[in-house]
Amino acid sequence: MTISDDQIKNLIYKSCRLLDAEEFDDYLDLYTEDFEYKVTNYSPEIKSDQEWMDANRAELKGLLANVPLHFRLLGSFMRHATVYDIERNGADTANALTYVTIYYTTPEGATSVWAVGRYHDKIDVSGDTPLIADRNMKLETREVGIGTHLPM
Amino acid sequence: MSRNAEEHLSPPKVADGESYIHASVYTDPDLFAEEEEKVLRRTWKFVCHISEVEKAGDYRTHQWTGVPLVTIRGNDDKVRTFVNTCSHRGAKIVRDVAGNMKHMTCFFHMWEYDLEGNCTYQPREEGYEELGPTKDDLSLREIRTDIFAGLIFINFDGNAESLRDYIGEAGEPFEKIFNNHELEVFHYNQTHVKGNWKAWYLTNCDLYHEWSHLVNRTTSVLTKGYHDRPWRIQPNGHGYNAHHLDGSPFQVNYKKYKSWENRDHLVFKGLAPGEFRVTDIFPNLSVFFRATCIRLNHSTPIAPGHCIMEERGLAIKGESREDRRMRTKQFVQIWGPFSRNASEDCAYVEATHACQEAGANPYDLMSRVEKFEDGVHERIHSDTYLRHFWGEWSRLMGRPANNPKNFMEAAE
Amino acid sequence: MPRTAEEFLSPPSVPEDCYVSSSVYTDPDLYAEEEEKLLRRTWKFVCHVSEVPNIGDYRTHDWTGVPLVTVRSPDKKVRTFVNSCSHRGSRVVRYPAGNMKHMTCFFHLWEYDLYGNCTYQTRDEGYEAHGPTKEQAGLREVRTDTFCGLVFMNFDGNAAPLREYIGETATAFESIFGENDFEIFHLNRTHMKGNWKAWFLTNCDFYHEWGHQVNRSTNLTSPDYHDRPWRLNHAQGHGYTARKLDNEPFVVQYKNYKGWKNRDGLVLRGLQPGELVLTDLFPNTSVFMRTTCVRINHSTPYGPDHTVMEERGLGIKGESEADRRQRAKEFTQVWGPYSRNGAEDVAFVEESHRCQEFGANKYDVISRNEPIGDGLQRPQSDAYVRLFYDKWGDYMGRPANNPKNLMTAAE
Numbered sequence: 010m011t012i013s014d015d016q017i018k019n020l021i022y023k024s025c026r027l028l029d030a031e032e033f034d035d036y037l038d039l040y041t042e043d044f045e046y047k048v049t050n051y052s053p054e055i056k057s058d059q060e061w062m063d064a065n066r067a068e069l070k071g072l073l074a075n076v077p078l079h080f081r082l083l084g085s086f087m088r089h090a091t092v093y094d095i096e097r098n099g100a101d102t103a104n105a106l107t108y109v110t111i112y113y114t115t116p117e118g119a120t121s122v123w124a125v126g127r128y129h130d131k132i133d134v135s136g137d138t139p140l141i142a143d144r145n146m147k148l149e150t151r152e153v154g155i156g157t158h159l160p161m
Numbered sequence: 162m163s164r165n166a167e168e169h170l171s172p173p174k175v176a177d178g179e180s181y182i183h184a185s186v187y188t189d190p191d192l193f194a195e196e197e198e199k200v201l202r203r204t205w206k207f208v209c210h211i212s213e214v215e216k217a218g219d220y221r222t223h224q225w226t227g228v229p230l231v232t233i234r235g236n237d238d239k240v241r242t243f244v245n246t247c248s249h250r251g252a253k254i255v256r257d258v259a260g261n262m263k264h265m266t267c268f269f270h271m272w273e274y275d276l277e278g279n280c281t282y283q284p285r286e287e288g289y290e291e292l293g294p295t296k297d298d299l300s301l302r303e304i305r306t307d308i309f310a311g312l313i314f315i316n317f318d319g320n321a322e323s324l325r326d327y328i329g330e331a332g333e334p335f336e337k338i339f340n341n342h343e344l345e346v347f348h349y350n351q352t353h354v355k356g357n358w359k360a361w362y363l364t365n366c367d368l369y370h371e372w373s374h375l376v377n378r379t380t381s382v383l384t385k386g387y388h389d390r391p392w393r394i395q396p397n398g399h400g401y402n403a404h405h406l407d408g409s410p411f412q413v414n415y416k417k418y419k420s421w422e423n424r425d426h427l428v429f430k431g432l433a434p435g436e437f438r439v440t441d442i443f444p445n446l447s448v449f450f451r452a453t454c455i456r457l458n459h460s461t462p463i464a465p466g467h468c469i470m471e472e473r474g475l476a477i478k479g480e481s482r483e484d485r486r487m488r489t490k491q492f493v494q495i496w497g498p499f500s501r502n503a504s505e506d507c508a509y510v511e512a513t514h515a516c517q518e519a520g521a522n523p524y525d526l527m528s529r530v531e532k533f534e535d536g537v538h539e540r541i542h543s544d545t546y547l548r549h550f551w552g553e554w555s556r557l558m559g560r561p562a563n564n565p566k567n568f569m570e571a572a573e
Numbered sequence: 574m575p576r577t578a579e580e581f582l583s584p585p586s587v588p589e590d591c592y593v594s595s596s597v598y599t600d601p602d603l604y605a606e607e608e609e610k611l612l613r614r615t616w617k618f619v620c621h622v623s624e625v626p627n628i629g630d631y632r633t634h635d636w637t638g639v640p641l642v643t644v645r646s647p648d649k650k651v652r653t654f655v656n657s658c659s660h661r662g663s664r665v666v667r668y669p670a671g672n673m674k675h676m677t678c679f680f681h682l683w684e685y686d687l688y689g690n691c692t693y694q695t696r697d698e699g700y701e702a703h704g705p706t707k708e709q710a711g712l713r714e715v716r717t718d719t720f721c722g723l724v725f726m727n728f729d730g731n732a733a734p735l736r737e738y739i740g741e742t743a744t745a746f747e748s749i750f751g752e753n754d755f756e757i758f759h760l761n762r763t764h765m766k767g768n769w770k771a772w773f774l775t776n777c778d779f780y781h782e783w784g785h786q787v788n789r790s791t792n793l794t795s796p797d798y799h800d801r802p803w804r805l806n807h808a809q810g811h812g813y814t815a816r817k818l819d820n821e822p823f824v825v826q827y828k829n830y831k832g833w834k835n836r837d838g839l840v841l842r843g844l845q846p847g848e849l850v851l852t853d854l855f856p857n858t859s860v861f862m863r864t865t866c867v868r869i870n871h872s873t874p875y876g877p878d879h880t881v882m883e884e885r886g887l888g889i890k891g892e893s894e895a896d897r898r899q900r901a902k903e904f905t906q907v908w909g910p911y912s913r914n915g916a917e918d919v920a921f922v923e924e925s926h927r928c929q930e931f932g933a934n935k936y937d938v939i940s941r942n943e944p945i946g947d948g949l950q951r952p953q954s955d956a957y958v959r960l961f962y963d964k965w966g967d968y969m970g971r972p973a974n975n976p977k978n979l980m981t982a983a984e
Contacts, residue, residue: 163688175704176704522657526661
């Protein structure tokens, strides 16, 4: 069975919803076993690309398990995503480009734009359901307040 | 017992006046203005790493005490810093954060300066023949710039001692290791912190707060020998902690944090596997080693309750892609905006500032004393470095940090 | 005739207590002085007891910039502490509300119990030489008291007790609060570019009801609208409007607003169908009762031009889901950010501030006089607003109509 573009879009949107809800186990289920997750950006200060998070399954799982033990930015994130482009690489993989705006809401209810960026995803479409094989969140925003322990 | 207003507003009941400071040092606009004059413009300020201005014409813009500056490598290979303002109408000349240029052209009237700060071109210069000035009168203002172990510093004060004398023995934990490698910056981020620059810096110098970082709680604090490292207090307000009193290194157990590995690969030459060191250079630079990673951390004060914190990661130039990726991964596990520790540190400073701003806590305690059996050295959860910092601050300001405003009133 | 600059800048031709200088809304020095002389010396509303029903329940809030935490201690008493660690001063409790066993500062993990005692200093051997001991490191407690389920605090240890402070003004709401078991069901906060007094006085100025479509259609059309007197508490600066002179209730005609019904079901015990009662407690708390709903409204000033207004709605504890839904619906018709009146009131304050800020209007006229007999005044009189500024002048030691000149003269 061929995986449709809509299935790929739904996968990406689901990854946003599950992360918003902090349902980390279900979130990790959207990825392949050997996925790589990165948050990257370009710094004009040092004139190079850089990685601000780089984790495989074991590392992301470890981090997300520890999140409740860390203290962190209070409040909530809401990711608003639009898939702009899906490109097939033969039968087994596809590349998807998604524009993402992340809103942050304080515990008192005030909302602001926290960051904008683009998901560059490699999607595994070889099975019955699509899975994220690699995700690179390329941030446009480099000032993110005190920062966060969470993947974006 | 909870405390009433009088108890809350009275100086803390500690043994001496060096064991607490008054929170106005973090919030008072007059003290901030005076600090710019007496502390920040008279001490050596870290700018960037030499790898950021590698070739002739490479520049970095920055600011200090509000003054826009540009640090640039000249054609003679010397790194200089200029006040980044045109001698004509005062516009900021170099407007990007970093780059390479052949000369500096002011975009307002196209005046030009060479990389040594000489004014080389005034469009339609016949207009200045009658009243002046000539190009020779119009060089940019140069600021003293010097380099120590690849770290570029500036000092507004022409009479200050040399950078090497200023750093002195405080260079011991990092100078050799920095010189063992050709280093380059691979990580950079800045964060606007709603807090005072000193509070940010002192979070780096207060190891007692390691209890609160999950990473440090699991990988460091419970490690054997953790408390056996002494603070090495140095002149000019510096200090560091590195090896134990017996000379052996302090090694962190990274594998105690879920899903992490120990750091025994890619270790910088001169460090032991897992070794941790931190050097604090007055007034606000911290140099961290975590076996495979180097972090340079400082901040630029903007106002009493606003500083811009900068983090840099250094790696070995020319290393393989795999090595760089592993080093980066380990760096951003602990530092950077998506890390475990840096965002927690920002939260400490902001939560503290939120209270100090309103006078909700008039004093800041630094009364911890944990002496070694030799009766001289103090252990790392002692506040000895904090007291040393405030001693130096008080000396430069001519005001005691525990009562700076009363002193002000008395002087008036 | 339009006015010349001189006419415009001269005090209005009304008695001295009938206007105030706009600087009371905009001047930073006066604001700083207000914090010291007024806001830290009067009783400040914190929350309703139903927000902290169980031991360990807390609410965080600010007053005069100071972060505070109000918590129910194991002895059931509600206490307030300055929410700042005795060690390095960090904010201790960081969330707006919740339940806790003890308070742990997240910076160095010092702990306080729910009485404000410091119970744990991490690695306390480091304090043996220089101190402080745990006994010296308790949190600063701020006086807290409860009246009719309303929690108040006061920084001033020498102020009169809360009950005495509220005085006879309690008449308007005490019995109703006594007869109904209330709990909070609505909360919203609004950051407003305006002064806290301007907000409060919008609640106290019935004359502006002409500006609300709801009030124009449901209140002002009632023939007996003007027959209620202001009941003023001259000693403390409070006031209320409730029953008419003949002790009959003032009844709002809700059905006159398109799509609404009269409020004759779910009537709170102690009120009549459609009845409206409003109490204003100096310096900034208003308790409204509109038959089926209670609204508690106050604000937190953060500067002369920045005020955070809070609205709370109270319903009956344990009522059915259908009743609660109806009550909430009626509440949010008039109050709350999506209501008819709440949004209009914020606009009144912001538009006034927009002019006062740059001196576009030097004076605020409060000269309305509408006697109803017995020395009493009708609702659209400015009698309460004048009383408010009289009290303000007492606390500040400055007349509200000329506060800055007095300052100059004193120097």
